[in-house]
Every structure is written in C-alpha cells, then in structure tokens.
Amino acid sequence: MLSAANALDKIWSDDAPSPEPAHGTPVTAASATGAGEAADLPGRGRGPLMAASGIVKHYGAKHVLDGVDLTVHPGEVVALVGENGCGKSTLLRICAGITRPDAGRVEERGRIGYCPQEPGLLELLNADEHLALFGAAFGLSRKEAVAAGRQLLEELAFPIGDAAVSRDLSGGTRQKLNLALALLGDPEVLLLDEPYQGFDTGSYVNFWDHVSGWRAAGRATLVVTHMLSELSRVDRVVDLTHPTPRPPGFSEAGR
Amino acid sequence: MTGAKAFLQRTLIAAEMQGRQLLRRRLALAILIALPVALYLAMLSQSKENAIEFGALGMSWSVACAALFAVLAAREAEPRLVLIGFRPAELMLGRFLLLLGGGTAFAALVGVAMTLASAPVSVAALFGSCLLVPPIAVSLGLAVAAVLPHDLEGTLVIIGLVGIQLALSGGAWVNGILPMNGPIQLAYLAGGFPADPVGLMLVHSLVYVVALLAIAAAGWSLRVRVRRGRPAAPAQ
Numbered sequence: 166m167l168s169a170a171n172a173l174d175k176i177w178s179d180d181a182p183s184p185e186p187a188h189g190t191p192v193t194a195a196s197a198t199g200a201g202e203a204a205d206l207p208g209r210g211r212g213p214l215m216a217a218s219g220i221v222k223h224y225g226a227k228h229v230l231d232g233v234d235l236t237v238h239p240g241e242v243v244a245l246v247g248e249n250g251c252g253k254s255t256l257l258r259i260c261a262g263i264t265r266p267d268a269g270r271v272e273e274r275g276r277i278g279y280c281p282q283e284p285g286l287l288e289l290l291n292a293d294e295h296l297a298l299f300g301a302a303f304g305l306s307r308k309e310a311v312a313a314g315r316q317l318l319e320e321l322a323f324p325i326g327d328a329a330v331s332r333d334l335s336g337g338t339r340q341k342l343n344l345a346l347a348l349l350g351d352p353e354v355l356l357l358d359e360p361y362q363g364f365d366t367g368s369y370v371n372f373w374d375h376v377s378g379w380r381a382a383g384r385a386t387l388v389v390t391h392m393l394s395e396l397s398r399v400d401r402v403v404d405l406t407h408p409t410p411r412p413p414g415f416s417e418a419g420r
Numbered sequence: 421m422t423g424a425k426a427f428l429q430r431t432l433i434a435a436e437m438q439g440r441q442l443l444r445r446r447l448a449l450a451i452l453i454a455l456p457v458a459l460y461l462a463m464l465s466q467s468k469e470n471a472i473e474f475g476a477l478g479m480s481w482s483v484a485c486a487a488l489f490a491v492l493a494a495r496e497a498e499p500r501l502v503l504i505g506f507r508p509a510e511l512m513l514g515r516f517l518l519l520l521g522g523g524t525a526f527a528a529l530v531g532v533a534m535t536l537a538s539a540p541v542s543v544a545a546l547f548g549s550c551l552l553v554p555p556i557a558v559s560l561g562l563a564v565a566a567v568l569p570h571d572l573e574g575t576l577v578i579i580g581l582v583g584i585q586l587a588l589s590g591g592a593w594v595n596g597i598l599p600m601n602g603p604i605q606l607a608y609l610a611g612g613f614p615a616d617p618v619g620l621m622l623v624h625s626l627v628y629v630v631a632l633l634a635i636a637a638a639g640w641s642l643r644v645r646v647r648r649g650r651p652a653a654p655a656q
Contacts, residue, residue, distance in 0.1 A: 262646035263499045271647075279503055285496040289441040301433045302505035304426055330444065350504060 213238050213274075214354050214385035215260060220269035222255055229255050230266070235403060237354065237385040242376055244396055245389045247405035253389045254282055256405065257356050260387065275353030275385075282358040282389070284343035288332035292318065292342050295331065296349065303350040310349070317345040320375070322368055337363030344372075355379060357388040373398050430506055434514025438490055442522065448489070452482040456530060460537075468538040469611030475534050476549045476603045477586050480557045483523040484578045487561025490515055491640070495569055498644045508641040516558060516633070523554030541612035548618070549606035552625050556599055559632035566639025599628045 213236040222230040229252040237243050245253045258264035260271055261279040286295065293311050300310020315325055321341040331339055344360045361372045373395055379386050380400070388399070396402055442449065456478025463471040498511055531550035540546040560581070564574045585598045595601050596616075602625030608615040615621075 261503055262648055263503065265647055273648075277503060279500060281496075281500070283496065285500045287437065287441060287494060287497050289444040289493070290437060294437060294440060298433055298437050299501065299504065301430050302501055304429075304505075307433075346500070 215271065215273040215277075215387070217256070217260055217271045218269055220256065220259055220271070221267045222252065222259065222264070223267055230259075230405075232269070233405070235260070235387075237387050239353070239385055240380055240383045241401065242380050242386045242388065242399040243401045243403060244399040245387060245403050245405060246391070246393070246396070251405040253405055254358050257281075257358050257387065257389055261356050273354060276350060277354045277356060278347040278350065278352030280344050280347035280355070280357045280360045282362070284331070284339045286331040286339060286343060286346075289330050291328050291330050292323065293328075295342060295346060299346050299349050305350075314345055314349050317348050318342065320371075321345055322371065335363065337365060337368065340364065341368070353384060355384055355386040355388075357386065359389050359391065361392075427507070427510060430510040431514045431517070434506070434511050435518040436514075438515050438518040439522070441493060442486065442490065442518070448486075452486055453526065455482050457533075460530075460534065464537060469540075469613065472534055472538055472540060472546055472549065472610050473604055473607040474586070475530055476553055476607045477582055477600060479523075479527055479530060479550070479553045480560075480582045480600050480603070481578065483519070483526070483554055483557035484561035484564070484582070485575060486523070487515075487519050487558045488565045488574045488578060489571070490519060491562060491565035492569060492571060492574070495643075499646070502644045503646045508644050509637065511644070512562065512637055512640055516562065519558045519561075520554055523558055524551060527551055527554050538611070540610040542610050545606045545618075546610035549603045549610060552603040552606065552622075553600070555629045556602065556625055556632070559629045559636065560599055562636035563632040563639070566636045566643065569643065596624075599632070601625075602628070 215235075215237045217233065217235040220230050220233040220235070221228075229250075233252075233256060235243075235256070245256065247253055255264060257279075258281075259266045259269075260273075261277055262271065263279070287298075290298070292314075296310045296314030297307040300307070300314065303310075305313065318341065319325055321344060323338060323341040323345065327334070327338075331342060334342070340360065340363045344357070347355065347357065347360070361369050364372060376386060376388065376398060390396075456475055459478035460471050460475035463474040494511075498506075498508075501511060502508055527550040528547075531547045534540070534550070535543055535546055538546070561578065564577050568574045568577060581598065582600060585595065585600050585604060588595050591614075595604065601616075602621040605615040605621045606618070609618070
C-alpha cells in the first residue's frame with residue numbers, strides 16, 4: 166500500500182547508490198540499445214524494466230517509427246531526443262500501451278507512470294479530486310490518495326490546498342499536477358513527455374534533481390526532452406532523428 | 421480489497437467525479453434544462469396534447485448531449501486511468517449511473533410540470549414517456565461518443581436522430597426504427613392520440629438501450645484500452 170512517506174522512496178532498496186551518469190553525448194541513432202549503457206546502475210543486474218523491439222508506426226504515408234528498439238533498466242535515466250515530428254511522443258505512447266504500433270512489441274515489468282505532453286487532466290476537477298480518482302485505481306482510499314499525492318505535489322512546489330479546477334490553473338501548475346499523477350502509486354517505470362513544460366526556473370532545476378532521485382531509487386525513467394543542456398544528467402540518450410547513412414555492415418540496433 | 425469491492429469503489433468514484441464535473445458546468449446545465457422546457461412551452465401554446473411529445477424529445481436532446489460531452493471531456497484522461505488500473509467498464513458504468521440518476525430526476529420534474537400544464541389523458545403514460553427518455557438518451561449519447569468522439573460531429577448526429585423523430589407524424593413507419601419511439605408513442609398515448617401497444621414500446625426501448633450500451637461499451641473500451649506486452653524477462 167502506498168503511503169505519503171514512501172511516494173518517492175527506493176523501489177530497489179538494496180541497490181547501490183546512484184552512479185554518475187555514464188555519458189551525456191547524444192547518440193545519433195534511432196535506438197541506443199546496448200550502445201553506451203552504464204554497467205553499474207542500481208538494479209541493473211535484474212534486466213530491463215521495459216523493452217521495446219521492432220517498433221514501427223506510420224501515420225498515413227508518413228513513417229514515424231521504423232523498427233525502433235529501446236530498453237530501459239532499473240535505475241537508468243534514458244533521454245529521448247530528436248527533431249519535431251520524429252516520433253518521440255508516439256514512441257512514449259506506444260511504450261505506455263496507449264497507442265498501438267503497426268509492428269513490434271513492448272514488454273515491461275512493473276507499474277508504469279505516464280506523464281503525457283498535453284496534461285491528460287479533467288478540466289473541471291481540482292487537484293485533490295484528481296488525486297482521489299487516480300488513487301482509486303491503485304485501491305487507495307480518498308484520504309490515502311490525497312495524502313500521498315499532496316506530498317508529491319509539495320515536492321514539486323504545487324500550491325497545496327488550491328481548490329481551483331485544473332482548467333483555471335497556470336500551464337506550469339497544471340503540468341506539476343500532471344507529473345504528480347504519473348508518480349502516484351509508486352511506479353517502477355516512468356514515461357515522461359517533456360514533463361517540465363511551463364515550469365519556472367526553480368521548478369525546472371527541481372525536476373532534474375527529482376530525476377536523479379528516481380535513478381537512485383531504482384526507477385527506470387524514459388524522458389522526452391528538448392533540453393540538450395540537461396543531457397549530462399541522464400545515463401543514455403536515444404536520438405530518434407533519422408540517422409545519417411551508415412557504411413555497409415554497420416551494425417546498429419533498432420534500425 | 422476483493423475484486424467486487426474494488427470494482428464498486430472505482431465505479432462509485434468515477435460516478436462521483438462525473439457528477440462534480442457536470443454540476444460545475446452551470447451554464448451548460450441551464451441550457452440543457454431550458455431546451456426541453458422551451459420546446460414544451462412553445463408547443464403548449466398550440467396544442468397541450470402535442471406539447472408532451474415535444475417535451476420528451478427536448479429531454480432526449482438534453483440528456484443525450486450531456487452524455488456525449490461527459491465522455492468527450494474525459495477522452496484525454498481516461499486512457500491514463502485505464503493504464504493505472506481502472507477498467508473501462510468501471511468508468512462507463514459510473515458515468516451511466518450518474519447520468520441516469522440525474523436524467524431521471526430531471527425527467528420526473530418535467531413530468532410533474534407537464535402533468536399540471538397539459539392535463540394528460542393518461543398520467544401513467546406521460547410519466548412512462550418521461551422516465552423512458554433517460555436510459556435511452558444516456559445510452560444514445562454514450563454510443564455516439566464511442567463511435568464518433570468529436571464535439572461537432574457527435575452533436576449533429578444526436579440532433580439528426582432526435583430531430584427526424586420530431587419532424588415525423590405519429591403514424592410514420594420510420595418512427596419504428598428510431599431510438600426514441602418508445603417515449604414518443606407513450607407521449608401520444610398521454611395526449612389521447614392513437615399509439616402502438618405499450619408492451620411493444622417497452623420492448624423496443626429495452627432493445628435500444630441494450631444495443632446502444634453494447635456499442636458504447638465496446639467502442640469506448642477499444643478507444644481507451646491499454647495494450648500490454650509480456651513481462652520483460654529478468655536478466656539471468
């Protein structure tokens with residue numbers, strides 16, 4: 166049972182402390198499975214928490230994803246980067262199970278916390294009502310869900326007790342609620358689609374501190390980001406932009 | 421927590437949150453209430469017997485549109501709720517129960533008002549007409565939302581289906597294949613006009629409710645379903 170106190174606690178409590186990021190250089194490939202993976206991440210010996218293989222997605226005649234492979238291990242932070250329209254959000258939705266790929270498969274262990282780019286909120290419910298509703302999915306009572314959720318919101322500097330419905334919140338505040346709902350229930354796998362949009366500077370810095378905390382707690386985090394300056398804080402970078410032509414015989418997972 | 425208890429808890433909280441959202445749409449609620457009242461009063465000035473039919477059809481529009489927009493308002497959030505553990509059936513059932521309850525209370529009030537103003541030949545038929553509207557109209561709104569989850573398109577379909585019925589005379593065979601025929605026939609009966617047998621109308625209505633709910637449940641489940649792969653294998 167989730168409690169407010171353990172909302173951001175370690176999932177793999179017997180794991181080693183978080184290592185420094187393995188590298189922060191974008192990998193110019195559609196997939197970075199096995200490329201530059203850190204070897205000593207918390208919980209790493211347990212295999213991936215999520216593995217997507219051969220993901221293909223078309224929208225009409227447009228090929229968005231073409232045989233992408235992706236794995237995320239416990240205690241690993243993977244950044245998904247690439248130009249607009251290259252399929253980052255689509256891949257995240259496929260990993261969450263919300264969008265169906267044309268081909269390929271996603272396998273996962275553990276609970277998924279998904280934070281979409283456009284806050285999937287109910288416009289006429291306030292924060293506590295969202296927490297009560299989302300918490301019910303995990304079998305939490307209203308009191309438990311609100312307590313756990315308020316702790317998450319507090320950590321994200323959300324104005325606790327604000328009774329405004331979500332449509333009356335500022336963009337950044339809505340996004341904090343969006344992120345807190347993804348974290349509710351202590352998910353082992355975090356799928357975050359530019360979760361800091363609208364955040365002020367302090368909240369933005371605070372977000373990346375939380376990312377480090379999630380890594381230390383053994384969570385597998387996949388985050389879509391355009392903030393290249395923060396890539397030093399992740400373990401692996403997957404660039405979905407179509408790769409430049411490779412010489413014959415070049416082996417690259419995912420393409 | 422047992423499966424049944426969890427199902428009930430999630431269904432009830434889905435219904436509660438649906439109710440909270442609906443009550444906060446005060447302007448929309450006012451218009452939804454005003455529409456059947458306006459239709460009824462407009463026709464009352466011409467014929468107090470025919471006005472019952474207009475009141476029933478006006479309620480059909482209001483309740484079906486309320487159901488449509490209730491679904492559409494949640495279309496971004498519900499896949500997330502299903503992802504973390506809600507079943508589509510719990511969300512759909514919660515919404516259906518809330519709208520059915522609210523629609524029935526509204527229909528009963530309209531029924532009392534029409535009884536006083538229209539002096540129907542059969543009060544039972546009038547209330548039968550009013551109380552048949554919510555289950556059919558809610559089911560219709562949910563089914564349209566599941567098949568055509570867009571504001572304008574869905575609204576137009578509901579306007580079309582109910583509007584055709586409003587334009588038809590009582591004896592038109594097309595009435596028999598439209599969803600609101602049961603309440604309309606009972607409204608004819610309440611106004612002292614010839615109507616199809618009551619039993620047949622109840623069966624007609626029941627078949628429509630079941631069919632529309634089946635479409636709604638299947639369609640919405642497909643839209644919000646989460647595709648789960650096999651668990652990723654732990655490392656050896």
